[in-house]
Amino acid sequence: MFPNLYRDMASGMPDRVTCRQCGASQTVDPAECLRHGWPKCCGATMSLPGFTMTKNAPRSYSLDGPKCPKCGFIFTPDEGYYYDNNRYTSDKCQECGTKFSVEVHHSTSWLCKLVE
Ligand SMILES: [Zn+2]
Numbered sequence: 001m002f003p004n005l006y007r008d009m010a011s012g013m014p015d016r017v018t019c020r021q022c023g024a025s026q027t028v029d030p031a032e033c034l035r036h037g038w039p040k041c042c043g044a045t046m047s048l049p050g051f052t053m054t055k056n057a058p059r060s061y062s063l064d065g066p067k068c069p070k071c072g073f074i075f076t077p078d079e080g081y082y083y084d085n086n087r088y089t090s091d092k093c094q095e096c097g098t099k100f101s102v103e104v105h106h107s108t109s110w111l112c113k114l115v116e
Pocket residue numbers: 019020021022023024041042
């Protein structure tokens with residue numbers, strides 16, 4: 001119908017979904033998923049890790065650092081406060097001066113192997 005609309009909505013969305021139940025992850029095309037639905041696993045729709053859907057407000061998602069939702073400038077997260085999800089809740093773009101809110105998400109995983 002409006003392929004560009006989906007393409008636009010999907011920009012900045014992660015291209016990987018995970019299952020909350022079993023932890024399986026899968027690479028997806030977010031634009032296709034917005035159009036046809038998200039993959040399911042363990043009987044539930046797989047989720048976008050660390051991504052919150054907000055309507056209308058321009059948003060961004062990045063694994064590299066806070067990303068300006070307006071101009072796409074990515075901050076270099078070389079200071080500890082960039083990782084603080086309690087106190088680091090907003091910032092101002094160094095490039096274009098736009099103020100935006102920030103949600104910091106952490107994910108931790110453990111891979112264990114049996115050793116002889
Ligand atoms: Zn699963």
